[in-house]
Amino acid sequence: MTREEVSPERIADATVVVIDTFLATTTLLTIFENGARRVFPVDSLEEAAEIGASLPETPIYGGEQDARDIEGYDCGPLPEEYPPSLVSGRDVIFVTTNGTRALSAAATARELLVGCLRNAPAVADYLLRADPEKLYVVCAGSGGHFTLEDFLGAVEITSRLDPSGVNSGARLNDAARLALDSAQRLGDDPLGALRESRAGRWFAGNDREETLRFVGDVGASGLVPAVRDGSLFRLDSGSPQEPRPAPERS
Known part of the structure; x- marks a missing residue:
């Protein structure tokens, strides 16, 4: 439910989706x-500076810290x-308060995937084909708290x-059971559910409707x-x- 629950030792032989x-x-x-050439998700400004200094060309730096x-x-x-x-064709270094730190926390995984609503069907399709013995889906959360x-x-x-x-004989933890039990109620209208989340309400109320719809476009990317x-x-x-490319925006 949050990145703070990740155990580096437990995930060492697992596939992890963040x-x-x-x-x-x-x-x-x-x-x-x-079309970025290389994308580096990092967990701190210091790591971003170190990686940037090691690259032959000046990268694009992006992200946020504490929502700023x-x-x-x-x-x-x-x-x-x-x-x-x-x-x-450019290198991009990206750092955030929760998400890239969650990726860093899961770096010991045998395989580490980047998931979101836009590519959720493609991620699931890949996992069905790969059939990993152990799978963890990690919600980054916000400041150690659950996010819808x-x-x-x-x-x-x-x-x-x-x-x-x-469940096909799979052994599920309580969070996975809750996710399956919630699938019909939340999955019937994912954009509506997204809009009702705390962050979704902020985007809807701060003239970010286009971003909200982009984020909630389930299956837009392969x-x-x-x-x-x-x-x-x-x-x-x-x-x-x-894959359908994300639209270019001004």
């Missing part, structure tokens, strides 16, 4: 989908800040792994990014459909 709907994993997916833009950075946390015209929007992402993924609710050696790379979801 979800931070507002906004880290959604924005990371968008940056990668819009970072002084001296090129971009903030919003997906529309990273159009193809800006990121295509991240849980909604987990619901969208886990319900597709077991749409019948039979891209499944994973983290390897500190940067994103593309996994084959096995989907017959080509």
